[in-house]
Amino acid sequence: MVTDDEIYTTEPVEPAPDPEPEQAPVEVISVGELLDRLAGEDSQEPEEPSEEPAEEPVEVIDPGPSFQELWDTPIQVIGMDEALRHLRTIVAQTEPHPAMTTDFADYTVSEALLLLLLLSIFMAACIKMLKGGFAWLR
């Protein structure tokens, strides 16, 4: 038989918090002082000792034009004119040409020749008609 004196209860033990690392003491400075320090850091360049002998002048390689200069400079690609001409031809051939609304300036050579044939027939009809009307002058 177990008595109450013999029962031991345990409680979860929380781990002890880690000791906070020691922080460096915070130095409070004004903004002007901070700017002065930053300016001083920029101006203080590490001075290397000039113990090394003077080297021979190194040939400076010209880096060439910048990207912006290259961007602004017109570039001529060899064969681009011919390619553009081919593209214009393809566009002109594949473009829809409605018979009634296409401007005469946009006609292809075949269409212009057909139009010329139509006008020739019209002119021949007109001349024939005029010859019949003025036959009595002969």
Add this chain to the structure above:
Amino acid sequence: MAAVVAEFFGIIGVDILPPSNLAELIPYLLTVLVGVALVSGVFRVIGRLVELLMDFRRW
């Protein structure tokens, strides 16, 4: 001569501006054809009348 032709085309109703596409060209040509036919017909009648007069004088 050009003024006379222009006046004639103005009378029969042909526009001064040339047609720019086929939809404008067809009525343009039809108008010109009608005008030419009218002129031809009128002068044909005149010629026939003149011929009749000449034949009448012969009688």
